[in-house]
Amino acid sequence: MTLGPVAALYRYPVKSMLGERLDAVGITGRGLTGDRGYALLDEETGKVASAKSPRLWRQLLTCTATLTPTGPRITTPDGTELPDADALSVLLGRKVALTDVPPPGGELDRSRPDEVLAAGPDAQVAADIVRFGSASPPGTFFDFAPVHLITTSTLARIAELSPGGTAEAARYRPNLLIDTGGTDGSGFVEHTWVGQELHIGEELTLRVIASTPRCAVPTLAHGHLPRDPDALRVLAHHNRVPALPGRAAEPCAGVYAQVVRGGWVREGDAVRI
Secondary structure: OEEEEEEEEEEOOEOOOEOEEEOEEEEEOOEEOOOOOEEEEEOOOOOEOOOOOHHHHHHHHHOEEEEEOOEEEEEOOOOOEOOOHHHHHHHHOOOEEEEOOOOOOOEEEEEOHHHHHHHOOOOOOOEEEEEOOOOOOOOOOOOOOOEEEEEHHHHHHHHHHOOOOOOOHHHHOOOEEEOOOOOOOOOOHHHHHOOOEEEEOOOEEEEEEEEEEOOOHHHOOEOOEOOOOHHHHHHHHHOEEEOOOOOOEEEEEEEEEEEEEOEEEEOOOEEEO
C-alpha cells in the first residue's frame, strides 16, 4: 500500500542545532549521511549538550549547522559564522568542545517535559539521564534510533488542536516528512506503522520500531520560530501513548525507525508499507 511521497528530507549535522533541508541523501544503518555527526560536550560535566535541558542549552536552537567537506558550518540567525568552540562557548555561556566521537558511556540530561511546561524553560526542574542510542549503532549521537519520521496529517492534526493553529515540522526535527495528506481526524497515523516495514524509493527499507516520546524541545524557539508551549501541550492532552511496551503513556508525535536496507532517498519518492 502506498502511503504517500516523501515531502521533505532533513539532516542535523550538529546535535540539537537547526539543520538543513536536502533534495536527496544516502541512508545507511547509521542514519542519513552526516546526520548528528557532531555534538557539543560540556567540559564541566562531560555530558553532551542537548536542548532537552532547555535551561542550559536552548540557545543551541538559535544556531544552524550545515555540512561541508571540512565539517559543520555553524551560523547564528543573522548569518554570522561561529568559527570555533570558543565562539560557541561565548554564545552558550558554558565551556564546550565540538566533537565527532561520543564519549564512553555518553549521556545527556532530559528535563521532564511536564515540569518544563508548568515552570517554563528558565526553571531548574527535575531531569532524567539519557544514554545514547539503545536502538542505534555504537558511536552515534542518536538519542534512540537513527531515523525519525513524521507525517503531514499529524502536523495538520496538531495545528487543528492548537490555539495558534500552526504546527511546524522544524519543531519536531524529523528526518523524513511523509505526505499523507491533511487532517480528517486521522492524525498520528504513523503510530499504526510500529512493527512494520516501509519501502521508500527503489532501495531503502526502514523498520518502524517505536512511537517518538516528545521532550521540551518542540516548545522552544527554533531560529526565527517563537516559543510555543502548545507544540507539546496538544500532545499531552490528545496523544499520550506508550512509546514502548511496558512504558507509561507519554506525549508522542512521529516514529523511530531502523534501517533494514540502505539506499538513496529523494524528495518525492513513494513510501509503501
